[in-house]
Amino acid sequence: MKAVHFGAGNIGRGFVGLILHDAGYELVFADVNAELIDALAASTSYDVHAVGENSSSRTVTNYRALNSGTDEDVVVAEIATADIVTTAVGPNILKFVAPVIARALQARDASLPPLTVMACENAINATDVLKGEIEGRLGDDSAGALGRAVFANTAVDRIVPNQEPGHGLDVTVEDFFEWAIEETPFEGAPPVIPAAHFVPDLAPYIERKLFTVNTGHATVAYHGWVEGATTLADALSVPSVFAEVKAVLEETKALLVAKHEFDPATQEAYLEKNLVRFANPYLTDTPERVGRQPLRKISRHERFIGPAAELAERGLPTDALLRAVAAALRFDAPADPQSAELAGLLDTLTPEEFTVQVTGIEPGHPLHDRLLATVRAAVAFRTPEE
């Protein structure tokens, strides 16, 4: 069995690669980071150290590494004969890997079993997005080539911070992990991945994950950033930040319970568990990483505006989510290009334009006026009166 994985970064090596290796796949990592790919290609193993209450280490072997930027033809040939292709490159990068997968599907022998395609990104239905990009590249040839693949949406959960400089290829991750994969596309023959959890309907899983783990995580990062915290654990130790995160998670809990009929006590236990995960004393994570790409994070179907819009439509409270958005609008990490872009948009667009263009919330939506007030306050904060 062979799996090609795009994105040999934190989650690629520390989660997807590890799980596919443990499932018995020969791995081919594809990445555009030449230094990383050269290091992987020159090695025969790396270790994944899971830290927390149940620490353990695993060694990943039986992999190869290819530069998908410079060796696209070789990557295409590998995918054409693979069983699985996965991505963990970031939702905005899917459009760049899609052409490579499209070419591989055109080259794939129709007698082979279909290629399983799964985007392991933090986004609702990321695989559908990838499929749409592939379809766009295939054009008139799409029906035949798409028929050589099975596309399944997934929800992946494991906190993998940026690794310390000089850490090499080894990855330190939290001990918890969860991988939920929708099972219906496989028509009764899912791929062999014993550690994954195949579910009939992914929506409750991905929304519970994105609107609890990622909404809470980003809330710690943005309020923590405003407080000057340099680690997630430090941020969460600030009482006001902890109170904001708890309040945000109570709001998203109300949505998840109402929409997916989760048991309130079970959801409360889930959010409490996440508060513990965010403060994992064995793992050093930063507001810069967790808050990265603030424009993505405040977009229409993401971790703040997604649940806030649905809560507002149901007449339920969104105050803490809007305070988290207010904190996100103050995120100005120097190494994050979207921080500068965010500041530029706040300075050049009117608050009305910013609200519609960046968050996708139109006038007339029940969230609109309070969100607009949040944006106006952020603009006023940036331009104090003389």
Ligand SMILES: NC(=O)c1ccc[n+]([C@@H]2O[C@H](COP(=O)([O-])OP(=O)(O)OC[C@H]3O[C@@H](n4cnc5c(N)ncnc54)[C@H](O)[C@@H]3O)[C@@H](O)[C@H]2O)c1
């Ligand atoms: N780190 C986590 O805790 C975590 C957990 C769950 C999901 N995720 C999701 O996984 C994805 C990756 O996150 P990460 O933390 O591993 O980021 P990362 O930056 O560590 O890794 C991303 C990798 O993708 C590579 N890449 C960029 N463009 C590429 C291209 N065109 N082709 C091939 N490779 C390319 C980069 O060089 C990098 O090695 C994101 O969608 C993220 O939301 C991350």
Ligand SMILES: O=P(O)(O)OC[C@@H](O)[C@@H](O)[C@H](O)[C@H](O)CO
């Ligand atoms: O990867 P992002 O930028 O969507 O979100 C940052 C973190 O919240 C995220 O990477 C978490 O660590 C991860 O989603 C945990 O499963």
